[in-house]
Structures are given as C-alpha cells and as structure tokens.
Amino acid sequence: MSMDKFDIKYLSNKTGGDISLNRILNQYVPKTELSKFILEKALKGTVIYKFGDDVYSKNRIAILSGVHGNELAPQIASLHIMEKLNSLDSSKIDGIIYIIPFVSPYSSMRNSRYFDGRDLNRMASISGNISNDLVQYFKNIKVDAVGDFHSTAPNANPGVEAVFSTKKPSKLSYEIASHISENVGSKLIAYENAGNVFNGALEDELNLNGIPAVTCEVLSQNGHLNNKSLKQSLLQMNSYLDYFNMIL
Ligand SMILES: [Zn+2]
Numbered sequence: 001m002s003m004d005k006f007d008i009k010y011l012s013n014k015t016g017g018d019i020s021l022n023r024i025l026n027q028y029v030p031k032t033e034l035s036k037f038i039l040e041k042a043l044k045g046t047v048i049y050k051f052g053d054d055v056y057s058k059n060r061i062a063i064l065s066g067v068h069g070n071e072l073a074p075q076i077a078s079l080h081i082m083e084k085l086n087s088l089d090s091s092k093i094d095g096i097i098y099i100i101p102f103v104s105p106y107s108s109m110r111n112s113r114y115f116d117g118r119d120l121n122r123m124a125s126i127s128g129n130i131s132n133d134l135v136q137y138f139k140n141i142k143v144d145a146v147g148d149f150h151s152t153a154p155n156a157n158p159g160v161e162a163v164f165s166t167k168k169p170s171k172l173s174y175e176i177a178s179h180i181s182e183n184v185g186s187k188l189i190a191y192e193n194a195g196n197v198f199n200g201a202l203e204d205e206l207n208l209n210g211i212p213a214v215t216c217e218v219l220s221q222n223g224h225l226n227n228k229s230l231k232q233s234l235l236q237m238n239s240y241l242d243y244f245n246m247i248l
Helices: 023-028 033-042 072-087 105-109 130-140 171-184 202-208 227-243
Strands: 007-012 046-051 060-065 096-100 145-152 162-168 187-193 213-219
Touching: 007 130, 023 072, 033 046, 033 072, 046 072, 060 072, 060 227, 072 096, 072 145, 072 213, 072 227, 130 202, 145 171, 145 202, 145 227, 162 171, 162 202, 171 187, 171 213, 171 227, 202 213, 213 227
Parallel strands: 060 096, 060 145, 145 213, 162 187
Antiparallel strands: 007 046, 046 096, 162 213
C-alpha cells in the first residue's frame, strides 16, 4: 500500500522518538502499514496528518493526543481513528480532520508526562516549544475546533472521566463538551473564563486565541492502558467528530 496520498507536515523536528521502544504502548499499536508509517515518521518529530479535501465553508477540526507521553489510551485511540478515516473514501469526510497522534514522540517513547523536564500542557503561552507552536499553527490555518485527548489517573485531577471546557471567550468549547458529555457520559467540567485555572494549558490558550477547544480525559493509570480506557477515549473522539458531522 502506498502512503504517498498522506498530506503530512512536521510541526517540530526536536520532539522525535521511537514509539516502539515504549513496550506497553507498542503492544496496542495496530499491526498495519499505516501505523508502521506513522511510527516511522514520529522518529523525526511531531507530525500533523490531514484527512479530507479542502472545500471552502466546510468545517476543519483537529484531534491531538500525546501532549502527555505517559497517557497512552488517547494515543492509540488516535491511531484507530486514523485507520478508520484511511479506510473511507475522502468524499465521506465532510471537511478536514487534522490529527496529531503523538504530539511529543520523545515523551511517548520514554512513557513520560514531561518533555525536557517540562509539562507541555503548561507551556502553551510561552513561545519556543511545541505547545505554543501548535497554538500558532492552528491560528494560522484557522481551524474551527481542537480536541485535546488525555487520560487521568484515579487519584489525580480530575481523577474521573471528564471533558473540560470554558464558556468564554469561545462558547463553542462549552457546547462541544456538553455534546460529548451527554453522548459518552463523561463528566462535564465547564469554567466561566479560559486561562483562569490552568495557566499555559493548550485548551485554554486555544480558547483565548479564538479557537474553540476542549480537553477530554479518560480514566487510566499513567503509563498503562487497558481496553476499557481505550474504548472510552475512542467514544470521546467519535462524539467530537459527530458534533461537527464530519463523517457522512
Ligand atoms: Zn494529560
């Protein structure tokens, strides 16, 4: 199978890592040509994949996973979503879906929350790192929404399956989160204003920059995953796509 059809772009060449060295994560990587291709590309950095055709006035939305490299369920869920989109004729995708399955392959390789000792989900307001690069990139290409998919350990914050959102300045953040919460049963967490509670979080920075964003969390021990957390992460992603009727 040829992978030439993939319109890919590197957003960083400093973040590369060999995902297959994370044995726990690698066990769940689909044994397909596509996943092999994605892992190969991740060796050199952060890659954004694009599915669907550019049509004016159609929605363009993004899915992120692996901002925290030790939160494994959403990274595998992204690969499953990509397998599904890859199997569809592009005419079945109503708009464009951007997917970054591994925001920081280096962190994923090391099964670590941190990149260079830093939490990438607290760095989005500071230039010179992949989190802020993502915000700038999504601003430039004017995406309609970003879903950032994580997992949370039982004793951490939020410690339950949840969707974070804010009502201002991007009300759509709250509306997307409400939809996912109703659909999947994840707890709805809605703050009034972006940027008040989590300084430098990707979701907050995106919302502050006028790009509606949500953070989805499934319950899983850090550095591990199981079929239940994988299933819930997939349900959250599908519900997010469904909010925008992305798949015909
Ligand atoms: Zn996280």
